[in-house]
Amino acid sequence: MDIQEVVTEMGRTRGFSAVLGIALILSMMIGISVPGSAAAKPRVAIVFATGGLGDKSFNDSAYDGMKRAEKELGIEFDKVEPQAVAEYETLLTRFAQTRKYELIISIGFDQADALQVVSARFPNQKFAIVDTAVDAPNVASYVYKEAERGFVVGAIAGLMTAKKDDPRIVSGKQIVGVIGGMDIPLIRANVAGYIAGAKYVNPGAEVKYVYVGDWADPAKCKEMANAMLDEGVDVLWLAAGRSGLGGIKAAEERNRYAIGADSDQGYLAPNHILTNGMKLVDRTVYIAINDVLKGQFKSGVNMLGLKERALGYSKSLVPADIISQVDKLASRVVSGDIVVPDEIDKVEPWLKSQGK
Amino acid sequence: MDLSGDRSSKLSKRSIEWLARPGFSRFMYSAVAVLLALLIGAILIGASGYSVKEAYYNLFMGAFGGVYSLATTVVMSTPLLFTGLAVAFAFQCGLFNVGAEGQLYVGALASAVVPLALGGLPPVLRVTMGLLAGAGAGAAFGFVPGYLKAKLGAHEVITTIMLNYVATFLTTFLVKTYFRDPGPVDQTVLLPLGSRLPELISGTRVSLGVIIGVLAVALLNQVIRRSVLGYEIQAVGKNPHAAEYGGVNVSARTIQAMMISGAVAGLAGSAEAMGTLYRFIPYFSPGYGFTGIAVAVIAGESLWAVIPAALLFGALQSGGQSMQLFAGIPMELMTMVQGLVILFVAAPALASMLIKRKSSSEEGGGRA
CATH class of the missing domain: 3.40.50.2300 (Response regulator)
Incomplete structure (x- = not known):
């Protein structure tokens, strides 16, 4: 065994012990038990549009609606900000697979393709989409007058x-x-x-x-x-x-x-x-959740307007x-x-x- | 503590040499780096007030827990497999192809449009032509920087970066002007079933693309190890002056290497357009071409290593999704953990590569 091999061997063992050491610290931080959630509240999931939160528009408004529903309707919710259009389908699927959501909400018209596919794969899951229509028996489409x-x-x-x-x-x-x-x-x-x-x-x-x-x-x-x-x-x-x-x-x-x-x-x-x-997307999201909780989920096109206070104007300089x-x-x-x-x-x- | 420049540079040089030793197992090294990144990520997640336990449980389950998670990992690895291979192949010729992102865009558009025009042909031909169109478009976009490098000495890093802008804007323009699907969204028409890459596992979007990617790795590995072309490309990569002296046509090999690299990056776009999205959407890529650089750096000298490196990033992306979905970790924290992995794995690997190149060029200089 020449010097080179000895050094190599030392490198291996040192690398190995480093792996072990860090893994040990990690496992202590994480703990071994699996997290369990004992939530009795109805759960809703929302998939935002690719602009993400902070867009001062659709996504932020939808998030406000979720927070209001959390407070006033007593729901819990999970949210996700996709980074690419290609992610919509996996994100919707992953929410649907858990079978623990009363409703899964898609924000924005570019989710229509993905929702069409996923809604067909999970016929017992209720979905809602805002600002465009998806024709499926388990999707409620909320569009505006x-x-x-x-x-x-x-x-x-x-x-x-x-x-x-x-x-x-x-x-x-x-x-x-x-x-x-x-x-x-x-x-x-x-x-x-x-x-x-x-x-x-x-x-x-x-x-x-x-x-x-x-x-x-x-x-x-x-x-x-x-x-x-x-x-x-x-x-x-x-x-x-x-x-x-x-x-x-x-x-x-x-x-x-x-x-x-x-x-x-x-x-x-x-x-x-x-x-x-x-376009008051916050109000729209709230209505969609409320419909489901009251057992009034309606698939097909749901038209919202001034009456539902989903459309309106801002007083600004008027x-x-x-x-x-x-x-x-x-x-x-x-x-x-x-x-x-x-x-x-x-x-x-x-x-x-x-x-x- | 004595931090005089002399001492610290000596120290860091020593530690880098320790990491760069040929005997140090690359796999072990990468494992340490990933764990270290996860450890610091855990501290960041904890400090931000989230449950580390829940975050990493979901990270793991999202990447490996069950068929769908595994499939998603594969789906997210597929574009990185191609872009990583593209960058790694150019590395073999001593070229740094930062333009994989742009090559991916032109490839994706070509693959989303050509099969539509071939409606009458049988599906096998349509798909094949779509793939060839994607590879061809990517190769054309690789030719430009290759030619400029070979004939004019323009550095490929600059030209490929610039061409990324050309590619993204050109494809967006073409979609808006010629290939737009009527409707509110800027995108091409949905590819019909016979023009798509077949789905291998139903309902998961794992497409034939991943197989094509592995085959591409095997093929290019053969080219590099067994063919004259590959030998000469490597010779140019190791020392262009020596290669030229030895009778290698350096400019031809440079152009060819960039074209092959571009073709592979173009196929990344094809796999996305024909296997995942089934159409071209402007700005669809979240930076697959750039993540491909990280993949290639981790893979290092071996083209085969592109496969596990691409899987690593695919797993982080796929697991990161679940972390966001079920542990409520915001996207920014998730991206930070991924950035840390890149930092720990790629940065020292890059350093060790530079050292190697520097010492080999010093040797070359000594002989000249």
Whole structure:
């Protein structure tokens, strides 16, 4: 045995004892027993969208809803923040496999593929998905009456553009606008509601609309916003996902009003975000859990709107007189007195039928 | 304590030499590193107010407890198997391919699109063509830095990093402009059943991709150990000047090595697009190409070692999921534990590799 081999042998034993030593410390820290949970409370699981917590939007809002349900409905919940789209399916499967959750909630439309597959594999597990529809007997899809949200912010815009004493309003023009992310039914319903709302409260108002064709192109959106502002638009709603950031910037630079979407975007331009067309995901998650606990789980599409307080607006910079008018309108939508049209072609006939 | 530069550098050199000794079992060394990382991870988890016991119980069960957990470990190892192999193969030629991420993206898009265009062909041909398209796209993206290195002397680290941006933005652009599935999400059309890599264990997404990955390791190992091409690539990796003097066409071997590396990274994208996601989604990769670098560094000189190294990271990812799901450990802590493993396993291994290379180049310099 030469020196080299001796050293090698020493290295091996030293390495081995190091492994043993560290393993020993670890095992002492961990203990040998297996953790057991004796939870009698109903359990709910939630899989967030890939943006993760801290997005100041869907995920954070959904988390707030879970925490409220924990306090008020007495549930316990587990949550997970996926890092990649490819993880959705495994995460949903791992929750479902335990068979200890009353409900598993998916946040966001890009989980639809994964949920379609997993829900078929676990037919006895109840699932809920927010903001898109999955057609399965054990999935409750919660989507929104988008037109109602458009109607409320449209009414605010229509009233605001008639104001005379605000430097952010172009006097005498009364033109409002909306920029949609994509020309798809969901966004068109928002636009239809917006037009209906603005003209319902202000028949003299003109409404311009356009689509970016992209959820994440702020530069293009800003260009479109500037073109609208050139034409005299003074209240502009950005229903365009991340693209909307460009439009908000344009409105701020030109000293006009912008309206945010989905969550409160006031922090982006505190003096120019008039209001936000809110999707209250926290409320939606709460409703989904409540439905299951009350035994009222309904598979298929569940439409939520102003009535369920899953849609709404933020008071932000809206003057008090407009708030009171809009709240009255909203309560008429809730009571069913006003049924907001959800297609742009139907807005004109609808306005006529309302005597406008 | 005397911390004069002389003494401490001598000390650290000694300890690094101790680690780099050829006799020190690489496996044992990696085991120590993993356990050390878990130990420090335990302290961090405990200090953050979580139960260490629950965290590590779930980490273990999530990676190895039951068929589904094991399968998930395999699924999460599969892309790393390819990207790790890609980087390790380029290492053999002395090239540091940081561009596996970009090569993976172009490969994934090619594999998600080509089978759709071949609707009439039988499934076997469609899948094969999809794989070839992915490998081809990756090879094309490997050719560019290889060519720039061979002909212009542009360092491959810089060019591959830059090409990563080109690849991610180019694929996103192509999807939005030409291959978009109508609907609210930017993604390609779902691949029909006959255009997917078959699932080996039903309901787990363990696909044929993992077998292809192991075969790729075996094949490239043969190339390196048994072929003239492999011998010459290794010669270039050990000392390009000596290789050239010995009659090896250094620029040709450099380009070929980068193309093979790119093709393998492209296949990582193919396996994801055809075996896991069944479509291309912009920004789908959580950094498989970069984790592949860590895998390759752990694997070191041996291509076979890429397999256990990829499994290690797959297990951490898969177990980390459960840790998050059932022990409530936030994603950030979980990522930190994984980072520690990379740090402990990869950093000293990298150091020892550098020492080896330095001493071998010193020897080479002496002879020249």
